[in-house]
Amino acid sequence: MAPTNPQQKPPFERILIVGAGPSGLLLALLLAQANIPSLVLESWSTLDTRLRATQYGVPATRIFRRAGLLPDFRAASIPKFPAICWRRVADGEKLIEIDMSVVEDEEDRMTVLQLGIIIQIMYRHCMERFGAEGTEGKGLIEVRFENRVVGTGQGGDKAWVDVEVGEEKRKERIEADYVVGCDGASSAVRRSLFGKEWPGKTWDCRFIVQNVFYDGFEKHGWDGGNYMIDKDHWGLIAKRGHGGLWRVTYGDPEVGLTDEEYLARRPWHMKAMLPGHPDPGEYRIEQTNLYNIHNRCVPSFKVGRILLAADAAHCCNPMGGYGCMSACLDVGGLADCLIGYHTGQASEEILQTYADVRREIFLKYIDARSVKNLERVSLTDPWTVLETDKFFGIIQELNKDESKGKLKEFLLKISSIEYDFTKHYDKVPAKADGETNGHVNGALKPTTVTV
Numbered sequence: 001m002a003p004t005n006p007q008q009k010p011p012f013e014r015i016l017i018v019g020a021g022p023s024g025l026l027l028a029l030l031l032a033q034a035n036i037p038s039l040v041l042e043s044w045s046t047l048d049t050r051l052r053a054t055q056y057g058v059p060a061t062r063i064f065r066r067a068g069l070l071p072d073f074r075a076a077s078i079p080k081f082p083a084i085c086w087r088r089v090a091d092g093e094k095l096i097e098i099d100m101s102v103v104e105d106e107e108d109r110m111t112v113l114q115l116g117i118i119i120q121i122m123y124r125h126c127m128e129r130f131g132a133e134g135t136e137g138k139g140l141i142e143v144r145f146e147n148r149v150v151g152t153g154q155g156g157d158k159a160w161v162d163v164e165v166g167e168e169k170r171k172e173r174i175e176a177d178y179v180v181g182c183d184g185a186s187s188a189v190r191r192s193l194f195g196k197e198w199p200g201k202t203w204d205c206r207f208i209v210q211n212v213f214y215d216g217f218e219k220h221g222w223d224g225g226n227y228m229i230d231k232d233h234w235g236l237i238a239k240r241g242h243g244g245l246w247r248v249t250y251g252d253p254e255v256g257l258t259d260e261e262y263l264a265r266r267p268w269h270m271k272a273m274l275p276g277h278p279d280p281g282e283y284r285i286e287q288t289n290l291y292n293i294h295n296r297c298v299p300s301f302k303v304g305r306i307l308l309a310a311d312a313a314h315c316c317n318p319m320g321g322y323g324c325m326s327a328c329l330d331v332g333g334l335a336d337c338l339i340g341y342h343t344g345q346a347s348e349e350i351l352q353t354y355a356d357v358r359r360e361i362f363l364k365y366i367d368a369r370s371v372k373n374l375e376r377v378s379l380t381d382p383w384t385v386l387e388t389d390k391f392f393g394i395i396q397e398l399n400k401d402e403s404k405g406k407l408k409e410f411l412l413k414i415s416s417i418e419y420d421f422t423k424h425y426d427k428v429p430a431k432a433d434g435e436t437n438g439h440v441n442g443a444l445k446p447t448t449v450t451v
């Protein structure tokens with residue numbers, strides 16, 4: 001999108017994005033589609049393919065569609081995601097489920113794909129569409145690996161990062177109009193602004209994530225996503241790829257062990273959680289990552305010309321998929337604000353609006369809901385939770401509708417964690433197709449209930 005007045009020089013020329021993970025690459029794509037150049041710096045020498053998120057709700061899917069990514073995501077994912085259910089670990093009983101097949105023909109249905117694959121697809125889109133030989137805009141996106149940010153600064157009309165480049169750690173300062181930290185929960189940009197401590201909490205448990213091949217899932221009739229409720233063996237077991245690939249994640253409540261000691265306890269967890277209660281020789285584990293889990297949020301998403309988004313600004317535990325979903329919404333919102341400012345449709349104040357609104361949404365909705373999701377599987381009584389949990393009550397009422405129309409509406413509705421920043425434009429010119437900057441029918445109207 002060009003400036004509304006072609007004679008007017010844009011208020012900024014380039015955005016410097018720190019982090020070539022899903023948030024940084026997604027932001028670069030959304031900006032490039034509006035002809036805004038960006039430079040993406042990544043401290044690693046390669047893309048990060050560790051085991052992390054695997055499912056992304058409807059709000060995130062809408063952002064993927066806007067970025068032109070959704071067809072390739074669908075082609076790489078499993079054909080369909082039939083249901084999400086909650087099971088009692090003690091006897092494997094399915095307590096309640098959400099039938100996801102009611103939205104299987106909807107473009108904006110949940111996206112199910114390993115984050116490592118998503119990042120690879122995003123990077124390919126950046127290079128093929130907007131890289132040096134891009135088919136849609138040459139040179140709008142540049143990605144530099146082995147550029148480790150060690151500090152940030154700003155003055156006048158510029159911001160900058162100090163980096164160590166390559167194995168030799170060559171010092172370099174890189175300037176831009178704005179710097180956006182999309183460099184994850186251990187963000188160097190955030191630490192440069194606020195230090196090592198940031199408000200929130202870290203859980204005592206250790207979170208163990210592994211890719212598993214086990215024919216017992218099919219033999220015992222398991223499919224889709226299965227949240228496991230138990231105080232010792234809580235987590236999520238979900239079908240995640242072709243050829244029988246499943247993702248098994250669980251929290252170990254023991255405190256203070258080494259990684260080796262946590263992994264030595266894995267057969268105990270797997271025997272309790274997997275159908276058929278298999279011994280280690282009956283399943284194959286291909287990849288494992290261990291994590292600490294947190295719910296934290298910075299005091300501000302904007303300090304002058306330096307902004308934060310996604311896990312660099314806030315993080316939450318993985319139960320319920322709020323981490324990557326809220327990250328996508330941060331990035332989509334920030335892109336809209338930068339585009340509006342760049343094209344003269346909004347003043348620079350819209351960047352502060354982004355910072356204030358997305359932080360408020362995290363603190364008001366995402367933080368509390370993600371904690372509730374974690375407590376539902378790890379702290380509640382699995383024998384009474386179906387009767388006592390308010391969310392389960394909502395699902396039970398929706399499931400009474402035999403037509404499934406109410407459930408479909410619930411799964412596709414606009415969530416209270418979404419926000420349309422284009423309504424802060426001074427003037428939004430209508431497109432020929434009736435859309436305004438990717439949002440169908442204008443402003444999104446938040447509701448107050450979300451999964």
